[in-house]
Amino acid sequence: xxxxxxxxxPIYENPWVNLWMVDVEQPDGHRWEHHVLKLRxxxxxxxxxxxxxxxxxxxxxxxxxxWAWELPMGLIEADExxxxxxxxxxxxxxxxxxxxIRPLIYAQPANGITDSEHFxxxxxxxxxxxxxxxxxxxxxxxxxxxxxxxxxxxxxEIVSSGSLVGVLYLLLDEAGL
Numbered sequence: 001x002x003x004x005x006x007x008x009x010p011i012y013e014n015p016w017v018n019l020w021m022v023d024v025e026q027p028d029g030h031r032w033e034h035h036v037l038k039l040r041x042x043x044x045x046x047x048x049x050x051x052x053x054x055x056x057x058x059x060x061x062x063x064x065x066x067w068a069w070e071l072p073m074g075l076i077e078a079d080e081x082x083x084x085x086x087x088x089x090x091x092x093x094x095x096x097x098x099x100x101i102r103p104l105i106y107a108q109p110a111n112g113i114t115d116s117e118h119f120x121x122x123x124x125x126x127x128x129x130x131x132x133x134x135x136x137x138x139x140x141x142x143x144x145x146x147x148x149x150x151x152x153x154x155x156x157e158i159v160s161s162g163s164l165v166g167v168l169y170l171l172l173d174e175a176g177l
Contacts, residue, residue: 037114048124082121
């Protein structure tokens with residue numbers, strides 16, 4: 001059943017996050033205002049080396065005051081494709097360059113409240129270019145064996161939706177499923 005949109009208006013806008021009120025009508029006729037977060041879209045990169053390890057960053061997120069492993073990721077700029085953004089983020093956040101990047105999976109992490117889209121890519125060809133240019137992104141950068149990912153997820157060492165979607169699909173991809 002599809003909801004009808006009768007109108008929308010911005011409540012708060014800035015380059016990072018926009019809050020809108022949307023006048024919606026549900027199929028049963030109930031009409032109300034729904035809060036919607038309009039966010040810039042995200043590019044995520046699952047970088048795998050020849051030893052079947054994935055490049056991850058140990059990061060602190062102040063909003064939840066938590067530490068976890070994440071894949072390189074970031075916002076897609078207006079002048080770039082999602083694949084270009086994923087490659088740029090890998091270089092900026094880790095110091096590695098990618099040359100063989102391809103789509104892995106697409107996700108809408110919370111489409112009941114936000115229009116955010118996550119474009120997740122896989123890169124298998126990498127070369128170290130030097131230290132990351134983004135020094136505030138992570139505490140450390142490591143190559144994690146794919147065989148350790150399930151346990152890390154179980155221990156809540158990987159929790160961000162972009163990283164979870166990417167890592168889980170990467171494991172399916174590796175298994176040929």
